[in-house]
Structures are given as C-alpha cells and as structure tokens.
Amino acid sequence: MHATRPKISQTRALIRQLDESAANRIAAGEVVERPASAVKELVENAIDAGATRIRVDYAGGGKTLIRVTDDGCGMSAEDLPLAMSRHATSKIDGSDLLNIHTFGFRGEALPSLGAVGRLSISSRTESGDGAQIAVTAGRMEGVRPAGLNAGTVVELRDLFFATPARLKFMRTDRAEALAIADVLRRLAMAEPFVGFSLTDLDTGRAVLSLDSEQGELFDALEARLAQIMGREFTDNSLRLDTEREGVQLTGYAALPTYSRGSSVAQYLFVNGRPVRDKMLHGALRAAYSDVLPRDRHPAAALFLDCDPELVDVNVHPAKAEVRFRDPGIVRGLLVSGIRHALAEAGHRASGTVAAATLGAMRPEPSGPRIWQMDYASRPSFNSVQSAYAAQAPQAPTGEPPHHDADGVIEPQGFADAQTPFGAPAPYARIEPESGPTEAPLGAARAQVHENYIIAQTADGIVIVDQHAAHERLVYERLKRQIAQSGVKSQALLIPEIVPLSAADAQRLLDHAEALADLGLMIEAFGGDAVAVRETPAELGTVDARKLVLDILDELADQGDSGTLASRIDAVLSRIACHGSIRSGRQMRGEEMNALLREMEVTPLSGQCNHGRPTYVELKLSDIEKLFGRR
Structure with missing residues (x-):
C-alpha cells in the first residue's frame, strides 16, 4: 500500500x-x-x-x-x-x-x-x-x-x-x-x-x-564597553591582544570570580561583525573550563580579526554565522589567549567579591549618624597607647594584668575561655607582628574558626579561605608535574574494541597522536572499528567505549575535543581537594605566611578549582565607612 x-x-x-x-x-x-x-x-x-x-x-x-x-x-x-x-x-x-x-x-x-x-x-x-x-x-x-x-x-x-x-x-x-x-x-x-x-x-x-568615543582603539573600546556592559565588567576584566598565524584576538575577558548565571554577557565579533558561532562559544567555554563550574558562564567581549579570505561570511543571508578556513587555529588562539591572560592575572580576584562582602557586613541604619572626630583633632600616639592600656580586658582567670617593658598591658589568651552559656569560645589565635605587610596579600595576623586567615596589608586586610587557596595551589602543582612528565597510561589486559562508522573511525584516528599525549592509545582494528589499548592512569578504571564515543561527539560538534583533558583535570582537581589543607586545621604563623607568598606567585590563585574566590580584600577606607568614620 x-x-x-x-x-x-x-x-x-x-x-x-x-x-x-x-x-x-x-x-x-x-x-x-x-x-x-x-x-x-x-x-x-x-x-x-x-x-x-x-x-x-x-x-x-x-x-x-x-x-x-x-x-x-x-x-x-x-x-x-x-x-x-x-x-x-x-x-x-x-x-x-x-x-x-x-x-x-x-x-x-x-x-x-x-x-x-x-x-x-x-x-x-x-x-x-x-x-x-x-x-x-x-x-x-x-x-x-x-x-x-x-x-x-x-x-x-x-x-x-x-x-x-x-x-x-x-x-x-x-x-x-x-x-x-x-x-x-x-x-x-x-x-x-x-x-x-x-x-x-x-x-x-x-x-x-x-556618544562617539575618542582616543586610541583600546581606550575607546573600554569606554564603550563600560557604557554597555557596565563599569563593573571593565574593572574586573583582562585586556587581550595576541596574534597567531595571521589571526589577531583583542578585547576583554572577565575574571573567573566575575561570572554570570547564563551566557548573556558573551559578545563575539569577527572582522568587526557580530556573530553567534557555536565553535567560538565552545572555545570560550573551554578557556574557562579550569576555573569555572558548569553552572557559571564567563563574560567577554572578544574581537577576532583576520584576512577576509580566511573566513567565509557568506554562509547565511543573515550573516550571523561564519566559517573559518582553519578553525583549529582560531579556537587554539582564543583558548590559549584567554588562559594566558588569566595566568598573568595571578592571584587577582574580582572587586565585586569585596563589594559583596561589604554589603553583607554593612549594618542597618539605627538612629542618626554619629560622626567621629576629624583627623586633625585626633590624639597623639602616646595618649592612644595609654587609653588602650586603660581599656585592656582583664584575664579571664581574674589574675592581674601583665605589663611589658614599656608598661603597656599585654593581651591575654582566650583560647580556653568559656562563653556565658558554658560552651567553649570560637577558636581564634593572634599572630605576632611579622611578615611584609607591603606584600600584595600582606602578612598573616590571625586565624579564626580554624579556616580563615586574616592578613594585614599596607592599606587594608585580606581574609583567606585556607582550604580553597591551598586546593588551587596543589592543583596547579599537579598540572605542572603532568605537563613536565606527561600523562602516564595503563595498558588494558584485553584491548577494548569499539565498532564505529567509517567516518567516525577516521575522524578519531586523525586525532590519535593528540590523544596519545593524554594517555589514550588507539589504533585501527580492521574494518571500521578501533582498538583502545591504553587509558590514562589518572582516570583509574574507565569505560573506554563511552570515553571514545564522548570524544567523537565533541569532535563532530566542535572539530576538536577537550573531553579527555577535562576528565584528567577533574581527577587532578579531586586529588588537590583531598590533599590540601583541610578546614579545621590550626596553622602556625610561618605556614600561613608561606601560603600567602605562594598564592602571590601562582596563576589563578584568586579562585579555587570550583570558581569560588579564595580571598576577600577590604580596604581600610571601606572598613572605616562601615563604622561611620568617613
């Protein structure tokens, strides 16, 4: 019929x-x-x-x-x-x-x-x-x-x-x-x-x-982006200007700690033309894969410029889609350019983190504001010291206060003190004044709740989450070791045979060398099948067939695959999480200062492996505003 x-x-x-x-x-x-x-x-x-x-x-x-x-x-x-x-x-x-x-x-x-x-x-x-x-x-x-x-x-x-x-x-x-x-x-x-x-x-x-902007291109672009995307974006973004094989990448990419809940703040341009290209958006996501969780999205305004003959803009009448002659070069430039800029940013974190902290700390107004005395009428240093001595608390045991050589009352320890309800007081330990306060992250002054390091800088304070910070440091250390010695692989006792279509098998074999560098050894196995003989040791027991199919899906979708590398990074991230300083551990002063110094020289140390900030910096002027001193 x-x-x-x-x-x-x-x-x-x-x-x-x-x-x-x-x-x-x-x-x-x-x-x-x-x-x-x-x-x-x-x-x-x-x-x-x-x-x-x-x-x-x-x-x-x-x-x-x-x-x-x-x-x-x-x-x-x-x-x-x-x-x-x-x-x-x-x-x-x-x-x-x-x-x-x-x-x-x-x-x-x-x-x-x-x-x-x-x-x-x-x-x-x-x-x-x-x-x-x-x-x-x-x-x-x-x-x-x-x-x-x-x-x-x-x-x-x-x-x-x-x-x-x-x-x-x-x-x-x-x-x-x-x-x-x-x-x-x-x-x-x-x-x-x-x-x-x-x-x-x-x-x-x-x-x-x-209004039309004036000045150099980058200055004009920054001013225009500030008007459209907001001053917060330009203040918390990194300037990009890099080139590879005739393709130039310029623009601004936001810090990982300035992320969004969706991709609405991603703007991509090719030779000045706004485009919505799946490959470019995938590359942008891959560039932040190491510093953002899956439910957060980066903000960026990126401009790719190249010879018009290297890109076809006549793909669709609406001209919102483009096709590059060599998409691998463009994708690699975008990923490496952003990652290099993020690494150069070091421990820098978004200023919105501090703003959110101040917002959480700001008390509700209660009654008329009482202004402090102005700076010109403040007392001298000696009188301030005497006032401090008179106001110093007594030791909880009732013992008489101890005085130092200058007659100033020394503060007593309260680690073993009891609250009025009989429960032990929250843990806090004050460090002696040692360490360079002029360093970017200052010198450690205290550890509170056995998890947060309070450091004093030249013009404010820094609060560090010791577990999140050390997690990033260990993760970056593991990645450097992998980059130097390569990814170790483990041979399968019985090779996994994965049947594929002829096109998929050839597409996978074309990337065999790159996959081998990541510990995945594949080879042709008669007909249209491939044989998986070795898998990355860091992954442990792995479903080789599912891994190969996931890689193929990404190759078909984007022309390149980061699935295997991202899985290895995920394992390293878990190792770093379990091998880092745990919350609840009491740290000595030299340990805290060593952590701060390592953060200052480690790329991406401003956020942990999950994209959360590792520290908050509060300027003295902001703290004074909280107490109505300004």
Whole structure:
C-alpha cells in the first residue's frame, strides 16, 4: 500500500518563473526574521556608508515603525531605484566573494524590506539634492525631491503587512524591543567611534544613548564597553591582544570570580561583525573550563580579526554565522589567549567579591549618624597607647594584668575561655607582628574558626579561605608535574574494541597522536572499528567505549575535543581537594605566611578549582565607612 503524498501533484507540474515580488518575499523570510533583523540590516548599511552618528526610532516593538537616520555619504536620485533592486550593491563588484570588507554585500536587505512592508528612503549626498523613493509590498513609486541634510533616512512601516502569516510568529512588543536593543548594542561595541541612539516612540524613552568615543582603539573600546556592559565588567576584566598565524584576538575577558548565571554577557565579533558561532562559544567555554563550574558562564567581549579570505561570511543571508578556513587555529588562539591572560592575572580576584562582602557586613541604619572626630583633632600616639592600656580586658582567670617593658598591658589568651552559656569560645589565635605587610596579600595576623586567615596589608586586610587557596595551589602543582612528565597510561589486559562508522573511525584516528599525549592509545582494528589499548592512569578504571564515543561527539560538534583533558583535570582537581589543607586545621604563623607568598606567585590563585574566590580584600577606607568614620 502506497501512502498518498498530498503536497506533490500526481500530474506533471509545469516549471514557471516566479515574479520579482514573490522572489523578494521569499528572500525576506531569510533576511528579515523579525524587527531586530531589519534594524540590523539598516544600521549596517549606515555604518558602511561612513556614518558617525546613527539614530534609531521604533514604535510597536518595531512592527509599526522603524526609522534609521544617519549622516553617511548618502545616495543620489539616480541611485535610489537601483538600491531597491535585488542584488544591487555598491560594496562589491562580484569578482571576489571572499574579500569582504563591509557589513553588507548581498544587496538583498532593502528590496526584501520593501516586499513585506511600507518602505521609504530619503537621501542626499554632500553636494547633491535630496530625493525620496517609496516601495509598498514590492510596488515601487517614482523618485521625488526631498529636503534633508546630507545622509539617509530610512522608514519602514507596518512590517510584514504584506505577509500577515508572519505576524503570527512575532513576539510581544516588549520582547521585540529588547531584541532591537540587543542588536544595536552589539553593533555599537563593534564601532566605538560611531555614536548611536535608540528611542522608543511609544513612551518617548531614550533606550540607548552612546556618544562617539575618542582616543586610541583600546581606550575607546573600554569606554564603550563600560557604557554597555557596565563599569563593573571593565574593572574586573583582562585586556587581550595576541596574534597567531595571521589571526589577531583583542578585547576583554572577565575574571573567573566575575561570572554570570547564563551566557548573556558573551559578545563575539569577527572582522568587526557580530556573530553567534557555536565553535567560538565552545572555545570560550573551554578557556574557562579550569576555573569555572558548569553552572557559571564567563563574560567577554572578544574581537577576532583576520584576512577576509580566511573566513567565509557568506554562509547565511543573515550573516550571523561564519566559517573559518582553519578553525583549529582560531579556537587554539582564543583558548590559549584567554588562559594566558588569566595566568598573568595571578592571584587577582574580582572587586565585586569585596563589594559583596561589604554589603553583607554593612549594618542597618539605627538612629542618626554619629560622626567621629576629624583627623586633625585626633590624639597623639602616646595618649592612644595609654587609653588602650586603660581599656585592656582583664584575664579571664581574674589574675592581674601583665605589663611589658614599656608598661603597656599585654593581651591575654582566650583560647580556653568559656562563653556565658558554658560552651567553649570560637577558636581564634593572634599572630605576632611579622611578615611584609607591603606584600600584595600582606602578612598573616590571625586565624579564626580554624579556616580563615586574616592578613594585614599596607592599606587594608585580606581574609583567606585556607582550604580553597591551598586546593588551587596543589592543583596547579599537579598540572605542572603532568605537563613536565606527561600523562602516564595503563595498558588494558584485553584491548577494548569499539565498532564505529567509517567516518567516525577516521575522524578519531586523525586525532590519535593528540590523544596519545593524554594517555589514550588507539589504533585501527580492521574494518571500521578501533582498538583502545591504553587509558590514562589518572582516570583509574574507565569505560573506554563511552570515553571514545564522548570524544567523537565533541569532535563532530566542535572539530576538536577537550573531553579527555577535562576528565584528567577533574581527577587532578579531586586529588588537590583531598590533599590540601583541610578546614579545621590550626596553622602556625610561618605556614600561613608561606601560603600567602605562594598564592602571590601562582596563576589563578584568586579562585579555587570550583570558581569560588579564595580571598576577600577590604580596604581600610571601606572598613572605616562601615563604622561611620568617613
């Protein structure tokens, strides 16, 4: 029994040429998915026209009106009808589709917008007269004069009115407005020397207002990112500027302790073009794999620049996807560039950690604020010492206080003291004043609750989680040992035979040498199968078949695999966790200071293996604010 195929006629269908209006509506389905897509295309055209100021206004979430005004080079009256024709562009001559230096080049955006909405373009060159053209549902009107300054104004009204079925797939006005704002922010990051503004005409609210930045590229980029992503991001991020085999990586990547709950703060650009590339996002995740847990995501704004012939941007009409000639070089540059920057950051941690600590410590206001005496009227050092001596607590046994050679009362130990309810007092031990307070992490002064080291710096204090800090130090030590001596492997008594398809077997064997460096020895085993003869010793007993299949999935998905390396790192992390100083251990002063000094010279020591901060630094000025002294 044969099933009927209702979508295919049983009689021979005639081949016919679609008219231009139908072709434009079909093309619009790929180029213009939603109002944000229209904004993207129009703003990119403005940037390609050399605009230094671009204004975007919208109403009804962009479904009712989108207006883009720029001060670019403009178009003449003769250019306007041609601009509304499909595949008409001033950006390429068609001889080389790989050497693309502009945002747009396909010549599809304007005719596609005119096919599904009411589009009007008013434009004027610096030395010419203004002109206007209108297109409604693909029907072009004649060119007529228009009065305006040099530049272009594009108005798109009633988007998708000619294809009402598409309107059913639009989201709420608020959701579409948020998408428009996101598109404009991404383009504004790529062009810090261009001013942008975005206005919601329904409410009259200025959603975005960015002046053009001045100065060097990195300074301009930092200022623009601070406006869009927040000053917290730029204050807690690392500057990247590295190059490999003709590919340059620049931008900013956040410290691991400044992480997010989702990937919303990840912005990637290729030759200035905002992209959403699966391989690049995977590389970014891999770069932080050693310092972030799986439920946290890094924040970054990264710019990859290379010869246009090394990347194909003509993969999709929306141009949000790209394809690199050698993706391995790009992925390796991104991973190594970020990891090198994180290693150079040493023990640095995000300033938001200290801010959160101060927020947790800040008491609720109770009554009017009482100001301390100003610095000019503070007592002398000798009088302060005398006051301290008079206020010193008595020993808990009732014994008379002990005095030192200068007559100052010495504090007594309270480690064995009892609380008023009979329970032992929390453990705390004060260290003598020794060690360099001018060192980045200061000198150890106390250990409290048998887990936290209090160190004094030149201008504040540092609170260190001794277990988390030592865990990172041991982990980095183990990784250095593995890098120097290699990953030891253990031979399987009976090799594991893994049947695969011919393509999968060849893909795996192409990476056999790299896998061997990680302790996994594989070789061809007749037909399409592979034989696993050795596995990494650090993994212990391992399901070789499942490991091979996981590696294959990652190779097919990203073209590279970090599964085996990440598993080895996970084992080293567990070893470091169990082999580090445990919470509850009492440490001597020299041990605490040795820990601080090693943290200062160890990469990534600002966070433990799970991405949590290992220390909190509080400046003296912040502490004084807590007590109303400032």
